[in-house]
Amino acid sequence: MHLLLISNSTMAGEPFLEYSKDEIARFLSGRQNIVFIPYAAVTFSFDDFEAKVNRRFRDFGLSVKSIHRFENQVEAVETADAIVVGGGNTWNLVRHLHQNGLIEPVRRCVKAGTPYVGWSAGANVACPTMQTTNDMPVVDPLGFDTFGLVPFQINPHYTDRQIEGHGGETREERILEYLAANPKSTVVGLREGCMLNVEGGHVRYVGKNNLRLFINGRQPIEIEPDEDFDFLLKF
Amino acid sequence: MHLLLISNSTMAGEPFLEYSKDEIARFLSGRQNIVFIPYAAVTFSFDDFEAKVNRRFRDFGLSVKSIHRFENQVEAVETADAIVVGGGNTWNLVRHLHQNGLIEPVRRCVKAGTPYVGWSAGANVACPTMQTTNDMPVVDPLGFDTFGLVPFQINPHYTDRQIEGHGGETREERILEYLAANPKSTVVGLREGCMLNVEGGHVRYVGKNNLRLFINGRQPIEIEPDEDFDFLLKF
Numbered sequence: 146m147h148l149l150l151i152s153n154s155t156m157a158g159e160p161f162l163e164y165s166k167d168e169i170a171r172f173l174s175g176r177q178n179i180v181f182i183p184y185a186a187v188t189f190s191f192d193d194f195e196a197k198v199n200r201r202f203r204d205f206g207l208s209v210k211s212i213h214r215f216e217n218q219v220e221a222v223e224t225a226d227a228i229v230v231g232g233g234n235t236w237n238l239v240r241h242l243h244q245n246g247l248i249e250p251v252r253r254c255v256k257a258g259t260p261y262v263g264w265s266a267g268a269n270v271a272c273p274t275m276q277t278t279n280d281m282p283v284v285d286p287l288g289f290d291t292f293g294l295v296p297f298q299i300n301p302h303y304t305d306r307q308i309e310g311h312g313g314e315t316r317e318e319r320i321l322e323y324l325a326a327n328p329k330s331t332v333v334g335l336r337e338g339c340m341l342n343v344e345g346g347h348v349r350y351v352g353k354n355n356l357r358l359f360i361n362g363r364q365p366i367e368i369e370p371d372e373d374f375d376f377l378l379k380f
Numbered sequence: 381m382h383l384l385l386i387s388n389s390t391m392a393g394e395p396f397l398e399y400s401k402d403e404i405a406r407f408l409s410g411r412q413n414i415v416f417i418p419y420a421a422v423t424f425s426f427d428d429f430e431a432k433v434n435r436r437f438r439d440f441g442l443s444v445k446s447i448h449r450f451e452n453q454v455e456a457v458e459t460a461d462a463i464v465v466g467g468g469n470t471w472n473l474v475r476h477l478h479q480n481g482l483i484e485p486v487r488r489c490v491k492a493g494t495p496y497v498g499w500s501a502g503a504n505v506a507c508p509t510m511q512t513t514n515d516m517p518v519v520d521p522l523g524f525d526t527f528g529l530v531p532f533q534i535n536p537h538y539t540d541r542q543i544e545g546h547g548g549e550t551r552e553e554r555i556l557e558y559l560a561a562n563p564k565s566t567v568v569g570l571r572e573g574c575m576l577n578v579e580g581g582h583v584r585y586v587g588k589n590n591l592r593l594f595i596n597g598r599q600p601i602e603i604e605p606d607e608d609f610d611f612l613l614k615f
Contacts, residue, residue, distance in 0.1 A: 153547045153548070154547075155544065155547050157543075157544075157545045157547055158545075168429065175555045186559055187557040187560050188553075188556055188557055188560045206436055227463055234557050237557075237561065244467075271581045273444065275517070276516070276518060278517065279552040280509070280549070280554065280557075281511070281512065281513070281514070281515070281555070281557060281558055282511045282513065282517065282524065283511060283554075283557050283558045283561040283562065284561050285524060289520060302546070302547065302548040304543055304546055305547075306543045306546070307543070308388070308391045308539055308541045309392075310391075310393075310475060311392065311537070311539055311541070311572065312388045312389075312390050312391055312392050312537065312572050313388070313514060313537040313539075318423075319515065319516040319518075320516070321423055322422040322423055322469050322472075322515075322516060322518050323516055325422050325423045325518075326422055326472065326518040326519050327518065337486070337546065337547050380493070
């Protein structure tokens with residue numbers, strides 16, 4: 146498998162897909178027929194999302210075609226040279242994936258070798274379920290199951306911080322609730338500016354901040370960028 | 381109807397149910413048989429949640445019995461002098477409400493006059509759906525529908541602030557996504573330290589901060605504490 150799972154598209158104050166640009170350009174280098182999945186968009190159109198990605202991908206010498214413009218979306222997945230899944234609202238993304246019957250075809254093709262890039266919601270859906278999303282459930286997702294390309298859960302935009310004086314749960318508290326309800330699951334807190342590159346059975350970590358790993362019944366574990374991340378595929 | 385819908389149980393640095401204590405004590409004054417719904421608890425037990433509420437309610441001369449200790453939970457609702465729904469994880473709360481067949485009985489009894497107090501998740505579920513929750517979907521709720529005691533949606537713990545340098549969506553952006561997907565809905569951003577007291581067709585607002593109202597296709601509206609809130613029941 147070839148996966149590039151990115152925490153967030155945009156760092157505060159930076160252009161769209163800036164910190165990840167070298168990784169994306171290298172990962173997709175030479176790919177012609179790149180299919181883009183724009184279904185995480187809610188307050189803007191799928192056409193607009195495709196155009197935004199293409200404006201940025203032009204800088205990398207790449208272009209995408211959005212899956213919503215194919216008559217046969219499953220065939221679009223099956224014939225793609227690469228699949229790119231954008232961020233936004235995970236609930237809307239998963240609903241459209243289910244409605245269009247795309248979960249199983251994407252899983253099968255990526256497991257058979259089609260490269261997969263996802264950021265934010267697009268990284269979340271590479272996991273077994275969407276349940277470590279941060280997003281508001283604006284639509285019924287028609288099931289929580291997602292691509293299951295990796296055996297662990299990603300919480301994108303992971304943050305240690307809390308708005309000062311705010312009484313709501315911290316991100317860590319939310320993940321600990323998830324683990325209490327799903328004790329066999331493992332959650333990767335993927336801080337902004339960080340990504341995981343899976344190639345075969347190896348995981349390369351790109352980012353300046355640690356990854357924070359949550360396993361039920363254990364204290365959260367901080368893993369530094371230069372450590373070995375291959376063990377993540379053993380969960 | 382008699383409703384007391386509270387944004388949050390605990391202000392940062394204050395004891396549990398501190399800012400709302402006078403309202404709760406007055407609202408439930410003289411009620412003997414108060415049934416508590418503890419199902420938003422995930423990382424602690426329903427027994428512990430009941431005990432925590434009783435320790436606090438003792439200060440008000442009140443006590444509750446948790447619904448998980450009744451053999452017939454529907455009968456517990458039907459014979460209650462008041463219903464109190466605690467906060468925590470909205471998904472776990474709604475799952476247990478559905479599993480125990482409590483949505484319709486609570487709706488019916490509260491519409492017939494049983495007083496209802498809810499904070500955080502307990503305020504959220506007084507609305508038509510749980511979809512304006514901030515919580516992580518740690519379990520399948522078995523449906524998004526909730527009590528529908530008011531015609532609008534509450535977003536509890538509403539905040540204008542964002543963690544500095546964080547690239548995730550603001551709360552307002554999340555609510556605007558909800559409205560884009562559910563354009564007929566109206567969302568009340570209920571800031572911490574604020575509550576709504578519904579008595580018959582009248583709404584009293586208690587809190588120092590404005591309420592922020594979201595209607596699809598309009599700019600968000602700030603409503604000051606001394607304005608008339610009865611219009612909220614017209615949506």
